[in-house]
Amino acid sequence: MESVKGWVAADYAAEPMASVQHSLRVAYVVFSFCAAFFLSGIKAVVVGPVAAAVMIVGNVGVILVLFPAHVWWAIYSLIKTDRINAGLKLAVLLALPVLFGLWLGLGILGSALVGLGYGFFTPWISTFEAFRQESEAKKFVHGIVDGTWGTIKGSCTVVRDFADICFHSYPVYLKELREGSQNREPHSIRLLDVPSCIVVALLGLVVDIPLYTVIALVKSPYMLFKGWQRLLHDLISREGPFLETVCVPIAGLAILFWPLVVVGSVLLAIVSSIFVGLYGAVIVFQERSFQRGVSYVVAMVAEFDEYTNDWLYLREGTVLPKPSYRKRKPSNSTEFSVRTNASGGKGADHPPGPSEAPAMLVPNLAPARSVREAIQEVKMVQIWENMMKSCEQRGRDLLNQNVIMAAGLAEWLRGAKEGGHHETVSLGLPSYSLLCTVLQSIRAGSGGLVLGSFEVNQHNRPQDRLLDWFFHPVLVLKEQIQALRMTEEEVRFLEKLTVFAGNVAGGWENGAGMMVVPQDPVRLAQIQAISRRLVGIVRSLSKFPTYRRRYRHVVKLLIAYSVERESSGRSSASGRSASYFEITQLDV
Structure with a gap:
């Protein structure tokens, strides 16, 4: 009887204690919200104008400086292409002033709105994101630091990516319009x-x-x-x-x-x-x-x-x-x-x-x-990072086998297109990396793609329109490779064909020999089609935002690795490569 009374008394004592704990938790959340709101407001006022000015001036400058070139490229490509007839060319020419007027107006207005939104709201979000840190010390440090220099640096990154799209991706689209008319009926x-x-x-x-x-x-x-x-x-x-x-x-x-x-x-x-x-x-x-x-x-x-x-x-x-x-x-x-x-x-x-x-x-x-369900979704930045890490690893392998040279990488970095290694560096290396990812996923029995330490499938992939253009074609290509059931020699031939972007005359002894070509013409055509699709997917990926900046960073890392390898071969000094990689991590 006494024990029952003790239990009842303990229950009555526990209820006020739980109520006090709940009140303290609510008070802590309210205080944290007010403190973060005040601190983020100060950071937005201090950092926002600088970040917004960088993005607005940078993007508007890119639009205005490249506007004459954009007009000339568009008119030249429209005249040179044979994918449309004279009537459609006339209609597009008449519409070009309206389209370019919209580009100027919406481009400048959009740059201003995005610059103001990014500059003033990123410090707010970054400050509140600091509350996800576990320890109170980390919350305090990240609450002060996050959203300051990172916001200004992010605005510079946005301007750089926007310039890459305007100066590199746009001409590539126009070049495809001029030259991509083979085996296609022209629009009329x-x-x-x-x-x-x-x-x-x-x-x-x-x-x-x-x-x-x-x-x-x-x-x-x-x-x-x-x-x-x-x-x-x-x-x-x-x-x-x-x-x-x-x-x-x-x-x-x-x-x-x-x-x-x-x-x-x-x-x-x-x-x-x-x-x-x-x-x-x-x-x-x-x-x-x-x-x-x-x-x-x-x-x-x-x-x-x-x-x-x-x-x-x-x-x-x-x-x-x-x-x-x-x-x-x-x-x-x-x-x-x-x-x-x-x-x-x-x-x-x-x-x-x-x-x-x-x-x-x-x-x-x-x-x-x-939040628990959202965390299970693979983020787009994880896919980009693992793709670039895979490119770096495959690039190191090709450097060790002397398939690509540091001189060819440096020429591509300077923008030279006359060298024989331009196609290999720009398209062959990322296509070979994608092929290795697909083959690794097939060997692992994955229903999606194995990227590093995680798997991307239909259930956890990011719900992103850009990823839709990439993910589904790769899965279809994976199924086609599985259906071919290629031998080891055919896989080596496909790898060689992919690295040299269709030119099997390259000097790579990867087990396929210098000129080992499948004797069956149907089989050869199927392997060549897979290689062309791989290169085509990478060519499309190269037009995406952030791709050029990230891939240029990978090329710089490969050049540094080549220099370190040569110097370590002469002086046995191999301690600098790892530190260089740590300093130059990919930007998120």
Whole structure:
């Protein structure tokens, strides 16, 4: 009996203690949020103007300096290409002033908005991210340091990547337009359709821009309060981003900044309406009908209203007219469609089709995933880092075998294209690294790709549009290699063919000999097709943002490794290579 009384007394004593602990935990979270909010505000005021000025001046300078070159490259490529006929060339030439005007206006405006947003909000986010550190000392140090110099350095990195896209990726696209017409039927348009395209494009601008703006502005208050309702519900029920205590300050920052997200969504909807309206000219070209082009202009307003209703959980459908503008599904093109995620809108019951309209870029208002679930997803930066580390390791192997030389790497770094090693360094090395990754994944029995210490598959891959263009083709290529069941000699021949970008005359004794070619012509064609696809995938990857900067860093590391190897062979001094790699780690 006495023991029962003791248990009851202990229970009553434990309840106040648990209540006190809960109150202390809440008070700690509130105090931490206020301290981080005050500190991040100071850092944003001090660092924000500098980072924003660097990004705005840098990006706008790149746009203005390269603008004459962009105009000349575009006109020259349009005249030289044989992928389109004279009528379509005339239509594009007439549209170029509008397109370049949009490029200048939206480029400068976008640079200003992105620069201000990045410069002022990165210190806030970095300060609140410091609360994820385990120890209090680390939280204090990272809360002060994070978001200061790193923000300024990040703005410089953005300017560099933007310059690479404008100066390197854009000419590559135009070169493919001029030279990539083999075995392709040229696109053509009748001269009679050119005026129709112009009229429909102008009509699309006049109709879609005002109506998109009105719809976005009318629904923005509902988006504001609906988003706050969703976030507050997660806060009270401790779901989604509020599940973990360390993430509550960051989620609280999301509640405060939600109005800015709504404003950004409205601006993006207005900007997207410009391209939606201009796309009416493409509909006229595809359908050979002025009437269907006008129907497209009208239908896109109804589509936009319908999809924003779905995303904001308003009534289904739309009261606006939605005429049909397709008499057939285009075989070589898809509709210009902008969506935030595959599960938005009507979900699995209404998969996105080729005739869907661009919709307002609004975040998903459905219940968010927990932090534990989000951590399981492989991040894009991890994929980039492991790809570059693989390139570095394969490059070292090729340097040890004297397949590539430090002189060839230095020539590529200086931009020389006359040397015989240019294709090997620019395309052969990353293609060979990708091939080795695919072969390693096949040997490991992986359902995806094995990148270093982790596996990327359909379940944990990042939900990124850029990755979609890369991940699925590689998986298809992996299945094709598996289906071929190549012998060891054929694998060596494929490796050699890939390293030298299709030229098997290169001097690499990798087990395939100097000129060992499969005797079966069908087998040879299959292996050559795989090699071309590998090189083509890497050629497409080389146009992505951050790729050139990261790959140039890998080449510099390989040059340093070659110098260290030669010096260690003469003086047996091998202690500097590791320290150099530690100092020059890849930027995240």
